[in-house]
Amino acid sequence: MPDLDPLLFGEIDPPQRLLMGPGPVNAHPRVLRAMSADLLGQFDPEMTGYMNQVMALYRPIFGTGNRWTMLIDGTARAGIEAALVSLLQPGDVALVVNYGRFGLLLQEILTRLDVRFETVDAPWGEVVPMEAIREAALRLSPRVICTVHGDTSTTMAQPLDGIGAIAREVGALVYVDATATIGGMELSADRWGADVITGGLQKCLGGPSGSAPITVSDAAADLIFTRRHDEKGIRAADAVDGSGRRIGSNYFDLAMIMDYWSEKRLNHHTEATTMLYGARECARVTLAEGLAARYRRHKAAGAAMSAGLRAMGLTLFGSDAHRMTNVTGVFIPEGIDGERVRTAMRDHFEIEIGTAFGPLAGRIWRIGAMGYNAMKHKVLITLGALETCLRAEGASLPAGEAVPAALAAWAAVMEAA
């Protein structure tokens, strides 16, 4: 087979897009620079030292003292599947708190794992009342209550205070997908009583997709270790398997992954070193800013975006009381072709805003301001560009109202601090 001429495809040189959709967003430059460091052997003491630092750095980000706080080598969705396949086995019963696409994803994964489940649902644009979760949990006695902290498909954030108490009442564990909020809205694993939380780098943490931070409570780890089964080829002669059913995936076997991140350093996959460097730098950037300051900055960005969109005369999607701070849903005005506006935003301003899924496809845009992009000037630029593109498409809008309204809303949040 003749070699392909590699010059057909030039140096990597992506256009400088401002990514104001529901994620991924632009990475913090420090994160990308950290990822250019050369590699280490996976059991090099310098490498295992970095792994231990990652564990320490992510504990405050998850709001936990959990020993088992580490990375899954894959995108955020890999973290979700690792949690569910390790916590649940075929025939188990789960409760899914569902209010958007990512609640549907939890159900999809559970179906593939042959886990039985029921859902407690809210319409898209709302969240599930805690009392409804409790009633369903009491009725079902699930092994795990599964939910999503912020579902970008609807831009809603599910309140989670009290979910741990419900779980304890019925003998369940709690799993939370926090992909879309980690680093941007407060995670409080210990206060919530959430046993396993997973995230991703590509939203509020300001890194690239491809590494999924995870935290696991001692109670969840105890359950998972009952399913321990060290693989052939590396198992010690005196290895003792757990009494539980072997976890249905090797790659996502949290028992082996925890052993890899422990002093045992059980060889499993080859740690994705460059992604680990990136995840470490995301956490350092986040903690250097300070979590409270970072959450406030996201809140200011969300408030500014919302105020600006409303000043343009647009209507926001979903409940004001439960809006995520880092992504805002807004109805596409009557008579406007949403995709033409998105294309104009990209062609004229190099700005990306998001489309929508399922029942909201073609009805709303999702506009993000997260991580390195949750900044005043990026919100203002986006609003100004959107106003221009909408007017060019013939929308009847008040001119010049959005940006000042956003400025005022930004200031109101920051000054309240």
Place this chain on the structure above:
Amino acid sequence: MPDLDPLLFGEIDPPQRLLMGPGPVNAHPRVLRAMSADLLGQFDPEMTGYMNQVMALYRPIFGTGNRWTMLIDGTARAGIEAALVSLLQPGDVALVVNYGRFGLLLQEILTRLDVRFETVDAPWGEVVPMEAIREAALRLSPRVICTVHGDTSTTMAQPLDGIGAIAREVGALVYVDATATIGGMELSADRWGADVITGGLQKCLGGPSGSAPITVSDAAADLIFTRRHDEKGIRAADAVDGSGRRIGSNYFDLAMIMDYWSEKRLNHHTEATTMLYGARECARVTLAEGLAARYRRHKAAGAAMSAGLRAMGLTLFGSDAHRMTNVTGVFIPEGIDGERVRTAMRDHFEIEIGTAFGPLAGRIWRIGAMGYNAMKHKVLITLGALETCLRAEGASLPAGEAVPAALAAWAAVMEAA
């Protein structure tokens, strides 16, 4: 919870280790630089253009014209599991061609998938004769014949010419784990008749772990698409599921992943953009060198390492006829503590050589020369350092023989071209 002082952990600044183990090895600097480019939205035309380029770039590396040639977002092991969970379902029968730790890993994954299998085995240090594979395939009529191209645990490379003909004879497909050889030894998916091959970046391709190139034949894709089940939340109103059993993993569902890499651009995971940039650059570096030249360079490095070790009076592990070119197993001399030598290599020379697994643990070292490290000077430096460290530990060795022998062996391979 108080914020952690991020200054506790400084800037990323790993020591400059020369990684001459079985992988990971040092990344090519061009690959790391490519990974510092900023991100793009996952459906940005520039991004999908890069995805299409990756498909084109990896076809010659796999030795195939397969349309379905792409990346799995995870380490090499993720690629293996994606292949097996998508090709096989509970109750299916597989044949595993097993001659080392990674043949054991295939069995481990199949067990977790409730796939029945038999093995056709060779002792560690040998490979499985093609006639034995054929006999087992005729007896078993498996759905898939699974094997490993190069198993770093034993440093052996399994010949694969003819395996496709056997598979056709019994109506099977062929899966090959080529993690340890891709980019260093010739892969010939189409000539072998291998339906699915997976790899990783962190060995001969000179990139970081975390992305798994994969190629899928049309026959394998046809089978996988019979199991297509688009997930809730993104499935089109007119989506038609396949008649086969739903794939047991969402993250590793090759039907959805192929749809994501096709013109359909079905939303699945969020592509790991930075790893994709890295994978793209690995391929460009590989193809710019030329595949034949690259395979010859690895052969020269392996020949030089072997000649040098033998000139020191050491004994190589395994069959000379089936040695991988990029990693060499060598017995630890009688009376020498292998771990003390490895530590001295690291402490004095900043060179890492590999330990071993299972029945070979403590008996052999595995010394790699792959990707960016399959270079004459790195082989020579490693041999000189090993000689020094062995003599310091009291080994009785001829002084100054290894490096000239390696030089001569390198030249012999390169001049034969």
